[in-house]
Amino acid sequence: MTETAEVLIAGGGIGGLTAALTLNARGITSTVIDGARELTPLGVGINLLPHAVRELDELGLGRALADIAVAPTKISFFSSEGDLLFQEPRGIAGGYAYPQYSVHRGELHMLLLATVRDRLGPDAVLTGTRLSGFDDSPGVVTAHTSRGEMAAHILIGADGVHSVVRAQLHPENDQLMWSGVRMFRGATPAEPFLDGQTMAIVKGPAGVDLITYPIGGGLTNWVLQVPESTPGPLPGDAGWNVAADVDAVAARVSSWQLDWLDPAAMVRASSVAFEYPMVDRDALPWWGTGNVTLLGDAAHPMYPVGANGGSQAILDARVLADELLRDFGPGLRTYEDNRRAATAEIVAANREMHASGVSRRREDLAAAAAKYRRDTKADGYASSSLTG
Structure with missing residues (x-):
């Protein structure tokens, strides 16, 4: 048995690493465990909304983040015939106190990882340490890992959409819910389009959407969303993080005519692309018990509509740290009460925005964006981007 830590964080992703940094800023020690042998800069683009950028800036990461990201000044919707x-x-530009940033997820991940190891020590993140379950007793949680048993006063499940912690806390009636849309994603070396600071959504026929934006480092992120099925529980054979046929994806947009972008050429220029079903889960009536709680996608997976998933995980980390500083232990339930309702509203708003986002009419898009802003205010900030 290892020496008992204050907080053990299962999951070394964006939410888990931000939680470690925010807890450290409040004087609370933590250890992060992750099943991967090595944390490497994987993934494609992610958007950080102003409320998340504020939190990272307060952790002293504002300048480093600006160096690796692009700050979009607008989002523009086009038809596949090129009409704005x-x-x-x-x-x-939208009136917020902080920018929005579009950044390569792997670059952001490596920035957070390096900062955690610099501030908390080289052993603060233990890779190759896979969580299989836990026992919760008064005052201590015993985590069962591939490294052996690890003890902590508090266990935070920040282990993503396939969370082991969530599965043990909520073993029944907690299916992944599929929107019916399949997402094809990639990042292409390319010159920035338009003014270089625009997020673009191209709305094609039959509900197919292309979302694209620069993410720094000479890369342009793209996501092609293709309706494939009716919404419902995710089938077991739906596939997850599967390599996609780039030529087949490009063929879906080969007839689109934009004077500022050749969508098919952009897709074909990607060295690799992956496909995922667009999923979320129904909001939970409670997150954790005793000395255990959830954070980020483990707590509230949501559609990427709204570009809010990673940003909400960062807000989780700040509220968690504040509540544990105020009342260590009981602060878990206060944290959950604060964040559960707010994130449940965003999960619902993302579903509604996805359903209403099929329109190509200017007035419908404007109305949907305005409603999303009203429905997803968080700490005085709001977002209305339709995906990301």
């Missing part, structure tokens, strides 16, 4: 349908300012 709707446009809305983003970040500081």
Whole structure:
């Protein structure tokens, strides 16, 4: 048995690492465990909304983040024939105190990892340490890992959409819910399009959407969303993080005509692409018990509509740290009460935005964006991007 830690965080992703940094800033020690042998810069683009950028800036990461990201000033919607349908300012241009950032998920991940190891020590993140379950007793949680048993006063399940912690806490009636849309994602070396600071959504026929934006480092992120099925529980054979046929994906947009972008050429220029079902889960009536709670996608997986998933995980980390500082232990339930309702509203708003986002009419897009802003206010900030 290892020496008992204050907080053990299962999951070394964006939410888990931000939680470690935020707890450290409040004087609370933590250890992060992750099943991967090595944490490497994987993934494609992610958007950080102003409320999340504020939290990272307060952790002293504002300048480093600006160096690896692009700050979009607007989001623009186009038809696949090239007509501008709707446009809305983003970040500081949209009246917020902080920018929105588009960044390669792997670059953000490595920035957080390096900062955790620099501030908390080289052993603060233990890789190759897979969690299989836990026992919760008064005052201590015993985590069962591939490294052996590890003890902590508190266990935070920040272990993603396939969370082991969530599965033990909520073993029944907690299916992944599929929107019916399959997402194809990639990142392409390319010159920035338009003014270099625009997020673009191209709305094609039959509900197919292309979302694309620069993410720094000479890369352009793209996501092609293709309706494939009716919404419902995710089938077991739906596939997850599967390599996609780039030529087949490009063929879906080969007839689209935009004077500022060749979508098919952009897709074909990607060295690799992956496909995922767009999923979330129904909101939980409670997250954790005793000395255990959830954070980020483990607590509230949501559609990428709204570009809010990673940002909400960062807000989780700040509220968790504040509540544990205020009342260590009982603060878990206060944290959950604060965040559960807010994130449940965003899960619902993302579902509604996805359902209403099939329109190509300017007035419908404007109305849906305005409603999303009203429905997803968080700490005085709001977002209305339709995906990301």
